[in-house]
Amino acid sequence: ARPKSPAARVIDMSQESKIPEGEGRLRRVLGPFSATCIVTGAIIGVGIFFTPNSVARATGSMPLAMTAWILGGMIAMAGALVFAELGGMYSRTGAQYEILRDAWSAPVAFLYVFCNATWIQAGAIAIIAWVASYNLLLTIHGDLPDGGNWLLLIAAALIAGITLANVVGVRIGSTIQNATVVAKVIALLAITCLAILAPVPAPIELDAAGMKAISDLENTHPAALVFAGLTGVFFSFGGWQHALWIGGEVRDSRRTIPVAIVVGVGIVTVVYLLVNWAYFKLLGFGGVAADGAVAANAVAAVWPAWGKRLVAAAVTISALGVLNAQLLSGPRLIFGMARDGKFFQLFARISPQTGTPLAAILFLGLLGLAVLLIAGDSARIDVLLAGVVTVDAVFFFLTGLALFRLRRQRSQVPETTFRTPLFPIIPLVFVIGEGLVLVGAFAGVLNQKGAWIGLMWIFGSAVCYAIFFRGDRAAQEKAKSLPAGK
Secondary structure: OOOOOOHHOOOOOOHHHHHHOOOOOOOEEEEEHHHHHHHHHHHOOOOHHHHHHHHHHHOOOOOHHHHHHHHHHHHHHHHHHHHHHHHHHEEEEEOHHHHHHHHOOOHHHHHHHHHHHHHHHHHHHHHHHHHHHHHHHHHHHOOOOOOOOOHHHHHHHHHHHHHHHHHHHHHHHHHHHHHHHHHHHHHHHHHHHHHHHHHOOOOOOHHHHHHHHHHHHOOOOOHHHHHHHHHHHHOOOOOHHHHHHHHHHHHHHHHHHHHHHHHHHHHHHHHHHHHHHEEEEEHHHHHHHHHOOHHHHHHOOOOOOOHHHHHHHHHHHHHHHHHHHHHHHHHHHHHHHHHHHOOOHHHOOOOOOOOOOOOHHHHHHHHHHHHHHHOOHHHHHHOOOOOOHHHHHHHHHHHHOOOOOHOOOOOOOOOOOOOOOOOOOHHHHHHHHHHHHHHHHHOOOOHHHHHHHHHHHHHHHHHHHHHHHHOOOHHHHHHHHHHOOO
16 A cells, blocks of 8 residues: 555654664665766666667767767656655665655556666566676687687576675675776776877778768768667667665665765766777777777777777676676665565565665575576577667656656655756756657667567566555555665
8 A cells, every 4th residue: 555645654764773783774884986986876777888880870970979978868857856866765675666656656666666667677686797797708718718618607607696695795796886887987988088198090991881871871861860879879878767766775865865876977978978989080980880899999999909809808807897887776676665665575575684685685696697597698688679769668657757746746845955957847857868768669769579578578567566565454554564765
C-alpha cells in the first residue's frame, strides 16, 4: 500500500545514529568528492573511446558531429539539473525508486528497479567485464593471445573481485571509484594535450565505401543528421542517476547529491567535447569516421609503437571504473525497494560487520556472472546490448516527468534543497530528448528488434510483480515499521 504522505517517510537525520546496525542503518561515510566520482565514473565508460566514429558517420561532417556532442551535453545537463532537484527532495538509499513510486505508483517503481537489475545492470556488468578483460590482454600482449577462454576467465575474476571489494565496505568501493575516475579523466585529457602539443599528422582519407556513405547524406537536412548523431552521443552519456541510489551513505546528502550530479555531468561534458576535438585534430574527419577504434588510432598517429597499448590500458581502467560503479551503487537500489516491502526481505538486510547490503551486492554480482557465461563471446555480447537503451530511456522519461507531478504535490513531498532553473523549460528539454530516443528506437534509428525485446522485458517484469509481490501486504507492513532514513 502506498503511504498517504511521502513526507512522513523522511527521517529526522539527527535520530539516524540511534538506528542499530543490522536493522537497516547504512553508514554515511561518502563526501562530496566520492559522490561526484560516482557520477563521473558511471557516465565515462568505454563509449567515448569508440562512439565518435558512429557519430561522425551519422552526421557526415565535423561541424555537425561536434554539434551533436554539444547538443547531447546540453540534454545531459538538463537531465542533471532535473535529477539534482529530485536528489534534493529524496536523500535515502535507492531514492529513484521512491521518486517513481511517489510520482506514479509502486508497480512502476518496481518495474524500474527489477528491469534495471536484471537487464540493464546485469548485462552491463557482463559486457564491461568482457571489454575490460579484452583490453587488459591487449595491453599486456599488444595483441590477443590464442584461446578465447582467457577472456571469460579474466572477466569472471574481475566481476568476483569487484563484488567482494564492495561487500567488504563502501569505503573500499568508493576508493576504487575515485582512483579509476581520476585515471580515466587524466587519460582523456592527455589525448587532448597530445593534440595540442604534437605535430598534426597527415589526415586519413575515407575509403570508397566510406566516401559513398557520406555522400549519401548530402541531401539530408542538417537537423536530421544531428538527430541521427545523438544516438551515439546518448550511448556515451547517462549515469548521473547513480548518485540518487547511494544517498543513504552520503554525508549531508540532500545538499551533496545535487552538487555531485551537476558538477559530475559538467566535468564529463567538458572532457567529452575536448577529446572529440582532439580526435578530429589528430585524425581529421576521415580518420574519425573510418574506424571504430578512434582513441587508439588517434594516439597511434603520434606514437605508433605504443599508442594502441596505452589506449587499451586507459579503456581497461575506464571499464573497471564503470564495473565498480554498477556494483557499488546498483545494489543500493535493490536494497531500497526491498526496504519498502516490494522485494524479498533478504535484500533489505545490512551486514552488521561491514555496513553494506551484502545480499543485494552478491545478487547483482552473481547475475552479472551468469549473463557473462551465457553471452560469452563477442557475437553474443553484441546481442546482449539490444534493448538496453530503450529500457533506460523509458524510465529516464518517467523520472523526468515525475518532477512535474511532485512539484504539484508540494504539501506531500519533502522540501528540496535545489530548484531546477528555467522551470519548466529545462525539464521539458530533458523529457523531449529522452522521448526522441524512444521514437528513434522504434523507428529504426536504433536496433528496432532490440527496442521490442526491451519492451517485452518490461512486460515480463510486470508479470513477475503481479505474481510475487503485489499481494505481499505483510511484507509491506513490516517495511513501514522499520526506521525510514535509509
